[in-house]
Structures are given as structure tokens and as C-alpha cells.
Amino acid sequence: MRIRATVAAVSGALALSAIAVPAAQADAAAGDLKISKVSVNGGKDVVIGTTEMKKFKLSITATDPVGVRGISGFLWFGSDFNTSTEVIKPIVFDPQCVAVDETTTTCTDTVIAFPQDLRNAHAGSRWNVFATAVNNDGDKHREEYLKSDARLKRAARLTTNASPEPVKKGKTLTVTGALTRANWDTSKYAGYTKQSVQLQYKKKGAGSYSTLKTVKSDTKGNLKTTVKASADGYFRYVFAGTSTTPAVTSTSDFVDVR
Numbered sequence: 001m002r003i004r005a006t007v008a009a010v011s012g013a014l015a016l017s018a019i020a021v022p023a024a025q026a027d028a029a030a031g032d033l034k035i036s037k038v039s040v041n042g043g044k045d046v047v048i049g050t051t052e053m054k055k056f057k058l059s060i061t062a063t064d065p066v067g068v069r070g071i072s073g074f075l076w077f078g079s080d081f082n083t084s085t086e087v088i089k090p091i092v093f094d095p096q097c098v099a100v101d102e103t104t105t106t107c108t109d110t111v112i113a114f115p116q117d118l119r120n121a122h123a124g125s126r127w128n129v130f131a132t133a134v135n136n137d138g139d140k141h142r143e144e145y146l147k148s149d150a151r152l153k154r155a156a157r158l159t160t161n162a163s164p165e166p167v168k169k170g171k172t173l174t175v176t177g178a179l180t181r182a183n184w185d186t187s188k189y190a191g192y193t194k195q196s197v198q199l200q201y202k203k204k205g206a207g208s209y210s211t212l213k214t215v216k217s218d219t220k221g222n223l224k225t226t227v228k229a230s231a232d233g234y235f236r237y238v239f240a241g242t243s244t245t246p247a248v249t250s251t252s253d254f255v256d257v258r
Helices: 013-020
Strands: 034-040 046-048 054-063 068-076 096-099 104-113 128-135 140-147 152-154 156-163 172-183 188-191 196-203 210-216 222-228 233-239 253-255
Touching: 034 068, 034 128, 034 140, 046 054, 054 068, 054 128, 068 096, 068 104, 152 172, 156 233, 156 253, 172 196, 172 233, 196 222, 210 222
Parallel strands: 046 152
Antiparallel strands: 034 054, 054 104, 068 128, 096 104, 128 140, 156 172, 172 188, 172 222, 196 210, 196 233, 233 253
């Protein structure tokens, strides 16, 4: 991964001291100082497209009988912290800390992921969280292999077009569409092939959609099926998502049936 210079240029005394801790000290507790919880994006998957950087929150909670002075951290990908160069960090380490009680503190920072620094192989995986904490006595504790509670996913797009419009009642409607998703390796959107997508319909004035059928995307991500026109209403495609790609619903297409 190409790490941006701005990301690598970390500031803040706590962050610098954390990164400088020798690997031999990793995961060694400083007395009763413990990192008790990490949360990425509030536990919700992080959806990233092809061009826009994505900001999201990293929260880390630590506890110690003498109280916690500060906490800092970042995300990294791989199986070996000492050799991994794939990281997602804040531009500047500036965590906002809130005392839960006299012994426990949660610090939250904003980290930034750049699509051009991601690979498709990262999608759906749980990144590791590096975290370091300092108690009120100045003791430090560092952990490297904490697991994220959220995954990074490739953004998806979905379209629907029903034709002809208007159409006579009982005649055939052709409903086309396309399911595409972000390709982090090429920085473009490409067809998501061989995926099951639901075609849904809502009659004009009705409160909810019903599923008419399930359609498979072709080798280019295109969708196509036919239905009989019955009454004025809305058609849309709905994709339930996969482990690497989030669920997405297309904008509905209204059909005037005469």
C-alpha cells in the first residue's frame, strides 16, 4: 500500500511515544492498566468508493485504578504488525477523551482511509487495531492485535429502468438495471457479476414494496427481466449485499399504466 506522507507524519507526544515503544514490549501490561474495548465507526461497516477519502471514528477505552491520562491508536492490515505497511491513521493524532468514571476513559479520534491506498483484497476483512494508553502515573500499555468490530466494504451502485412508459395494462414491461461496485485496484466502478438482486414493486398509493422475482446480474453486472403491467406503480431493484459489498437499493422508476 502507498502510505500518504501526510498520514505518516504523525504529531502529538502520546502518538509518537506509542509508536516508538519497542516491539518486545508489545502487549505487556503496565500494572493494572488495560485496554478494555475498541470500536471502529460505531461498529458499523465502513463503505468506501473510488475517489473520495473516507473519515470515520476509532474509539478506544482503557482502565486503571489510578485513572487514564490518554489513549491513541490506528488500524493496520495483515498478520504481522512489525512488517505491515498498510495502515489507516488520523492525519494528526488528536483524540477527544471522555472519562467514564474515575478509573476508565474512552478516547475517540478520526481516522482517514484513501481509496487509492486500498486493495480489493482488503474488502470484508476485519482490520487490526493498534492501541496505546498512558495512566496518570505515566505508565504505558500497548496492544497491537485488537480486532476491529467493523469491516471495510466496496461501495455499490444500483439502477432501475422500466419501459415502455406509458404502457397498456396487461402488456409486457422490460425492467433493466445495473449493479456495479467500487474496484479499489483500478479506482473505477465495475459490474458486480452473478449476484442475486430482487425486483420489487409498489402500487401507486400503497405503503410498501413487494418482491416480484429474483434476477441474476450478468457478466457485466447488468440486470434484465420482464413483468406484466397491472397498475400504476413503482419498480426498483434491491441488492442484499455480501461480505465485501454493502446492501444497496436503486432509485424507484414510476410506470404509468393505461
